[in-house]
Amino acid sequence: MGTQLQGDERGYMLAFLGGTGPEGRGLALRLALAGEEVIIGSRDGERAATAADELVQHSPMARIAGGDNHEAASRSEVVFLTVPYEAQRPLLEQLRGSLMGKVVVDVIAPMRFERGRGAIAVPVDAGSAAEEAQELLPDSQVVAAFQNISAETLLDPSVAMEGDVIVCSDHREAKALVMALTNRIPQLRAVDGGALANARYVEQITPLLININRIYKVHSGIQIVGL
């Protein structure tokens, strides 16, 4: 059931901070359907519990709970950042302690939208949202992944996923863990994208895909060919 966690629940768990948005809910759903136990986090724990309940209604086998961001981060070994870019810094400054020693998966693609131009990448001083997260969390293992995966497709389990997830990190074991998690979602393939510094290129593919989506009226993704 998608209710708030009981005090004695434990174990390997995936948290989705800002997980009430479409990307967070979609990823949580697909990973829960793959058998993972997930917790959706939000500033408002009640809202997170409601989002979790709604996902479970459509997928009764899924183990999805909800809680506030702090609770979700504290209880999980692997924490996904699915907030808008603007919210990343305050969130990480607030939760730095709870994220120490953990794998933090940065799904964020910094973007803005402009009438007539569509999606535009927002420049980040650190190079990418993921590198900024690693600077803010020196004691966590930041992995960049899933930025290019359509939230709409994730949220519709009747549609098979398609394409690649490019995974970048400076932490080898954390990268391997996230690649393995990716490969648990049917049809998705993890591609080793090398160092975290490469996350800047991956994050910028997202506005390109969104602009292509507008031209073709689709939910596109990318695949690396020739591997």
Add this chain to the structure above:
Amino acid sequence: MGTQLQGDERGYMLAFLGGTGPEGRGLALRLALAGEEVIIGSRDGERAATAADELVQHSPMARIAGGDNHEAASRSEVVFLTVPYEAQRPLLEQLRGSLMGKVVVDVIAPMRFERGRGAIAVPVDAGSAAEEAQELLPDSQVVAAFQNISAETLLDPSVAMEGDVIVCSDHREAKALVMALTNRIPQLRAVDGGALANARYVEQITPLLININRIYKVHSGIQIVGL
């Protein structure tokens, strides 16, 4: 035969400025094999003629000539820029007159290489090499394309191409022309990438692919899925 052009040769032709490099030679070869008449340009016309002769030796049906950059630009309706980024500005300032009214295809991905880090995108004030080219050539129709296509694969006609060419331009007809040219190369697919402002994202995919190539020991490309 891959000799320098005779004075009375005319007609629809594709030029490759800086075409003695691997990307220029490879694209010229594949488009010549698709039936196009191409001319390789270089600062040194003799060197271009030699490069053309070498390509023709391996593909006797291909119509490939060589000449200096100015000659190649003057004689062609569609002009590909396949110089390193550093050479783009001086080249375009020199050839602006010859390129007036023409379709200019910018293949350039501004990059540098750093030991231990691999390929790194070089920031461009205009946003991308292609947008810079359009600023320098206000009377030409600049189209960004082919930045992500492996030169090594292009140069080996025994290997089928694979993947997509994302084509960006603010000139609708020029974009359609370059998309049609792309689709003449077997297995390559043109994808409408929207406005020229999107070229920045496409150019930055190239250093990512190069870094992935190093990890997997391949010549990778990308494909847009879900179209």
